[in-house]
Amino acid sequence: MFPNIEPLKQPAKGTADMASSRAPGYGVSEHRGARRLPPRAYYTAILVALAPMVMLFAAFGSSYIVRQGLSNDWREMSMPPVLWVNTLLLILSSLALEGARRALKNGNTAAFKRYWSTGTVLGLGFVAGQGVVWWQLASQGIYVHTNPSSSFFYLLTVTHVLHLLGGVGALTWVLSKTPRLRVEAGRCVSVDVSATYWHFMDGVWLFVFGLFLIGR
Amino acid sequence: MSAGHEAAEEHAVHVHSPPQGFIWKYVFSTDHKVIGKQYFLLAMASVVIGLTLSLLFRYHLMAWTPQNQFLMPDTYLQVLTMHGTILVFMVLTTAPLGGFGNYILPIQIGAEDMAFPRLNMLSFWLTLLSWVVLMVAFFVPGDAGGPPVSGWTGYAPLSAINNLKTKGMGLGQSLWVGSIAIFCLASLVGAINFIVTILDLRCKGMSLMRMPLPCHAWFVTAILALLSFAVLLAGGMLLLLDRHLGTSFFIPTGVVFGSEILNHKGGSPLLWQHLFWFFGHPEVYIAILPGMGIVSHILANFARKPIFGYTAMVIALNAIAAIGFVVWGHHMFQSGMSPYTAVAFSVITMTIGVPSAIKTFNWLGTLWGGTITCNSAMLYSLGFVSLFVSGGISGIFLGQNAVDIYFHDTWFVVAHFHLIMGVAALFSIAAGSYYWFPKMYGRMMNETLGKLHFWLTFVGAYSVFIPMHILGMWGHPRRFAGFDYAFLQDPMVPSMQAMITYAAFMAVLAQLIFIFNFFWSMFKGALAGDNPWNGTSLEWSIPSPPPFDNFAGKHPVVNHDPYEYSVPGAAKDYIMQTDPPEARPTDVPKH
Numbered sequence: 051m052f053p054n055i056e057p058l059k060q061p062a063k064g065t066a067d068m069a070s071s072r073a074p075g076y077g078v079s080e081h082r083g084a085r086r087l088p089p090r091a092y093y094t095a096i097l098v099a100l101a102p103m104v105m106l107f108a109a110f111g112s113s114y115i116v117r118q119g120l121s122n123d124w125r126e127m128s129m130p131p132v133l134w135v136n137t138l139l140l141i142l143s144s145l146a147l148e149g150a151r152r153a154l155k156n157g158n159t160a161a162f163k164r165y166w167s168t169g170t171v172l173g174l175g176f177v178a179g180q181g182v183v184w185w186q187l188a189s190q191g192i193y194v195h196t197n198p199s200s201s202f203f204y205l206l207t208v209t210h211v212l213h214l215l216g217g218v219g220a221l222t223w224v225l226s227k228t229p230r231l232r233v234e235a236g237r238c239v240s241v242d243v244s245a246t247y248w249h250f251m252d253g254v255w256l257f258v259f260g261l262f263l264i265g266r
Numbered sequence: 267m268s269a270g271h272e273a274a275e276e277h278a279v280h281v282h283s284p285p286q287g288f289i290w291k292y293v294f295s296t297d298h299k300v301i302g303k304q305y306f307l308l309a310m311a312s313v314v315i316g317l318t319l320s321l322l323f324r325y326h327l328m329a330w331t332p333q334n335q336f337l338m339p340d341t342y343l344q345v346l347t348m349h350g351t352i353l354v355f356m357v358l359t360t361a362p363l364g365g366f367g368n369y370i371l372p373i374q375i376g377a378e379d380m381a382f383p384r385l386n387m388l389s390f391w392l393t394l395l396s397w398v399v400l401m402v403a404f405f406v407p408g409d410a411g412g413p414p415v416s417g418w419t420g421y422a423p424l425s426a427i428n429n430l431k432t433k434g435m436g437l438g439q440s441l442w443v444g445s446i447a448i449f450c451l452a453s454l455v456g457a458i459n460f461i462v463t464i465l466d467l468r469c470k471g472m473s474l475m476r477m478p479l480p481c482h483a484w485f486v487t488a489i490l491a492l493l494s495f496a497v498l499l500a501g502g503m504l505l506l507l508d509r510h511l512g513t514s515f516f517i518p519t520g521v522v523f524g525s526e527i528l529n530h531k532g533g534s535p536l537l538w539q540h541l542f543w544f545f546g547h548p549e550v551y552i553a554i555l556p557g558m559g560i561v562s563h564i565l566a567n568f569a570r571k572p573i574f575g576y577t578a579m580v581i582a583l584n585a586i587a588a589i590g591f592v593v594w595g596h597h598m599f600q601s602g603m604s605p606y607t608a609v610a611f612s613v614i615t616m617t618i619g620v621p622s623a624i625k626t627f628n629w630l631g632t633l634w635g636g637t638i639t640c641n642s643a644m645l646y647s648l649g650f651v652s653l654f655v656s657g658g659i660s661g662i663f664l665g666q667n668a669v670d671i672y673f674h675d676t677w678f679v680v681a682h683f684h685l686i687m688g689v690a691a692l693f694s695i696a697a698g699s700y701y702w703f704p705k706m707y708g709r710m711m712n713e714t715l716g717k718l719h720f721w722l723t724f725v726g727a728y729s730v731f732i733p734m735h736i737l738g739m740w741g742h743p744r745r746f747a748g749f750d751y752a753f754l755q756d757p758m759v760p761s762m763q764a765m766i767t768y769a770a771f772m773a774v775l776a777q778l779i780f781i782f783n784f785f786w787s788m789f790k791g792a793l794a795g796d797n798p799w800n801g802t803s804l805e806w807s808i809p810s811p812p813p814f815d816n817f818a819g820k821h822p823v824v825n826h827d828p829y830e831y832s833v834p835g836a837a838k839d840y841i842m843q844t845d846p847p848e849a850r851p852t853d854v855p856k857h
Contacts, residue, residue, distance in 0.1 A: 087381060087382075087466075087467075088466055088467075090466055091381050091462050091465075091466040091467070094461070094462045094465050094466050095381065095382070095458060095462045098458050098461045098462060098492065099458050101492050101493060101496075102454050102457075102492050102493065102495065102496035103496070105492075105493050105494075105496035105497055105500075106496040106497070106499060106500050109496065109497045109500035109501070109541060109544075110500055113500070113504065113515065113537055113541065116534070116537055116540070117515060117532075117533070117534065117537060120532070120534050120537075121519070121531075121532035121533075121534075122532075123514075123519075123531055123532035124532075194507065194511050194512075194513060195511055195512030195513050195514075198513070198514060198515070198532060198533075201507065201513040201514070201515065205503070205504070205507065209503075
């Protein structure tokens with residue numbers, strides 16, 4: 051029945067958990083049993099998952115360029131200065147997450163938590179800042195239907211913030227699990243995966259903001 | 267079982283604990299096999315609805331006179347739209363990838379499940395939600411706009427204007443867009459799961475170039491889905507904004523609605539076409555590439571020969587997918603695009619013929635000199651090859667931008683895409699059903715009924731679609747609910763329409779045989795055993811139906827290529843992938 055089989059290895063023991071033997075961020079049990087995915091699967095998954103996001107924003111970006119070039123109803127939209135502050139917040143949040151990863155590698159849990167929290171708060175600051183931008187535009191009478199330029203502005207910024215909120219959720223989740231994160235050779239899958247997503251969203255924002263600035 | 271294997275059994279670790287209770291076992295299951303069956307049954311229900319709708323408009327077209335209209339023009343378009351949407355999304359996309367892919371792929375690569383079982387479940391439930399929303403769209407009352415009329419392609423500005431008072435432009439159209447958006451999310455989640463599973467969960471010895479061809483097909487199809495559904499999602503979001511928030515992405519200036527000029531201005535319906543067809547053309551391959559993999563697998567099995575040119579088959583699959591991403595413009599030749607651009611799209615389209623021909627000749631090469639068993643699965647696979655060639659040839663006509671001036675928007679186009687995308691893909695689904703049913707349910711399907719099903723469907727399908735080519739060549743336009751045939755000055759047209767309708771009834775009613783056979787065999791079919799077809803791949807090395815975690819807590823080890831049939835000097839006429847290395851004589855060169 052099973053012509054050529056080898057027994058499945060028992061899950062490795064003695065890995066350096068921060069606290070308990072459960073490993074929520076690393077060997078997430080997907081079934082009610084104790085199935086462990088190889089860590090590389092999570093890295094592959096996040097890289098693969100970024101591809102449709104690239105396509106989504108690329109589709110919006112090319113639509114932006116085509117729609118702008120097609121007709122003469124496009125009105126240039128001045129960019130609210132708060133966007134620069136928001137951009138700075140987002141870049142700083144990414145740097146904070148990198149600081150956290152470095153701290154984790156050095157085994158400094160307290161510093162990890164401090165940096166990671168800072169990154170999360172800065173990310174939330176970006177989201178709040180985008181809210182301020184929308185409020186400012188609305189108070190000037192600029193809505194989603196006002197002009198194609200404002201339509202694209204709202205579309206791209208809202209879509210980006212929705213994606214970013216997913217990232218905030220991931221960062222918060224990692225934070226809540228910090229005492230029990232499973233670290234092997236200074237690396238933790240949930241930390242790496244959520245940071246990768248966050249940096250990617252940074253890049254998406256720079257693309258979106260750049261499109262607004264250049265494509266005006 | 268040898269002493270060594272018994273020892274292995276002792277050390278086996280059951281990493282899964284099977285879920286208990288009906289709900290967790292069959293409804294909210296994370297088991298890839300249950301999810302595969304769920305997708306398959308959803309597709310089967312959708313096929314029944316979609317084909318029934320086709321009978322409605324076939325009868326309408328046969329019986330139509332200016333005085334006798336079985337379906338009013340707007341109802342005709344609504345039925346047409348739902349027929350296309352249900353069959354393209356809920357059948358051709360779900361059954362080959364979500365159904366067979368989910369059930370068979372993890373087993374064929376020696377994994378105990380998909381990489382992310384909960385995401386897998388989420389993917390199915392999102393698909394079901396999308397299906398429910400689509401069905402609701404179908405039953406929107408007339409005073410809220412009724413079901414959508416803009417076709418499965420949702421062409422703007424028809425789809426972009428929200429007007430509850432006009433049939434097909436109200437709530438039904440909004441729900442249609444919502445359904446498609448949810449479907450996109452479901453497909454993206456599913457695609458991520460497939461890709462990660464293939465890349466990271468293959469068992470020991472299962473290198474990429476040892477995977478059976480269906481796995482390669484599912485892999486490249488998942489990549490197509492990953493990249494194309496995101497673009498459709500983007501288009502759908504823009505469409506919803508146009509419909510409900512007053513933007514003008516797709517609605518041009520000066521659209522007059524009744525006696526009112528709409529406020530929208532400056533939008534481009536062509537922008538929707540670009541976004542849609544950037545998804546739409548790869549979607550054709552999402553429907554048919556898994557079929558190519560499944561059929562390759564079955565042809566080798568029942569010809570008892572190694573697949574001819576395995577490496578070339580893998581390269582051709584990937585080439586078709588890659589080229590398929592840059593030919594979407596051939597759907598838009600008549601949209602006013604520059605003739606230079608059209609020529610570029612046309613030339614690239616023609617190049618798809620090269621990998622397609624490689625596949626066809628390799629299928630024939632596999633059959634050549636083989637010991638062929640013509641059972642139902644094999645007949646459907648041969649039928650697939652036939653349809654792929656017939657449908658592909660008319661594609662060469664339509665891919666020429668000059669010829670397309672004449673054929674555009676005629677029945678010729680309908681005939682072409684039904685043969686290549688619809689019927690061919692359905693044939694591969696039927697082939698896969700007859701082939702893997704014993705593994706899925708532990709029993710055999712009835713062969714006599716299977717063959718009867720095949721011949722009625724095969725003759726019926728060709729009798730429907732070959733005459734449609736002729737109608738198109740006579741200049742008969744598509745999407746017309748009624749047409750004054752005197753205009754075409756050919757008395758043959760009404761009788762041709764009648765003949766197509768009779769054939770359609772025959773082909774559709776023949777599917778009842780399949781449905782009966784499927785459910786009857788589930789309970790009354792002969793017991794199948796582990797390997798009823800003497801196949802080589804991993805699914806035939808485990809019990810039928812497979813245990814909960816596929817390999818009963820052990821990891822298989824692969825020692826052989828996937829199509830080791832009729833190897834000279836071997837003990838039997840097939841070597842399973844999991845057979846010990848010495849099962850293959852060392853002095854026989856690899857094919």
